[in-house]
Amino acid sequence: MMDKSSAANVTFRLELFIDDLAASTEFYGRVLGFSIGKQQADGYTPMVNGNVTLSLNLRGNLPDDHPIQANIGERLGRGIELVLEVDDIEPMYKQVCATNWPLSGKLQRQTWGLTDFRVLDPDGYYWRITTRDKGCH
Numbered sequence: 001m002m003d004k005s006s007a008a009n010v011t012f013r014l015e016l017f018i019d020d021l022a023a024s025t026e027f028y029g030r031v032l033g034f035s036i037g038k039q040q041a042d043g044y045t046p047m048v049n050g051n052v053t054l055s056l057n058l059r060g061n062l063p064d065d066h067p068i069q070a071n072i073g074e075r076l077g078r079g080i081e082l083v084l085e086v087d088d089i090e091p092m093y094k095q096v097c098a099t100n101w102p103l104s105g106k107l108q109r110q111t112w113g114l115t116d117f118r119v120l121d122p123d124g125y126y127w128r129i130t131t132r133d134k135g136c137h
Contacts, residue, residue: 016125017059017068017076021045023122024056031101031119032084032127033092052084075124082125085132089115092129
């Protein structure tokens with residue numbers, strides 16, 4: 001078992017492998033409000049929104065036999081729900097709607113008590129934008 005002092009040093013960074021860097025940086029920047037960091041020559045692009053760090057990397061840079069390569073016609077990120085927690089869902093919902101990005105799930109209060117909406121990024125990664133569960137923090 002890990003003690004609390006060791007757990008306090010844990011951070012999480014998400015790296016998404018994508019096909020179209022321009023479309024993805026536009027989505028994460030304009031639609032979800034991420035700031036774009038210094039892009040590397042190979043396309044690796046760090047992005048930040050609050051305490052969330054994600055990096056975009058071109059799937060084409062991976063070898064064909066890499067474990068995360070999708071099969072032809074398979075949607076990237078299948079089986080994963082990426083969740084952004086926000087204090088106030090309304091401004092985020094309005095920001096996304098103002099970009100005319102299609103929603104995958106409308107703004108609604110869920111049976112478990114949180115309010116959320118859903119979007120797919122250009123590569124099919126599924127995002128749920130949700131209020132925080134104040135009982136878990």
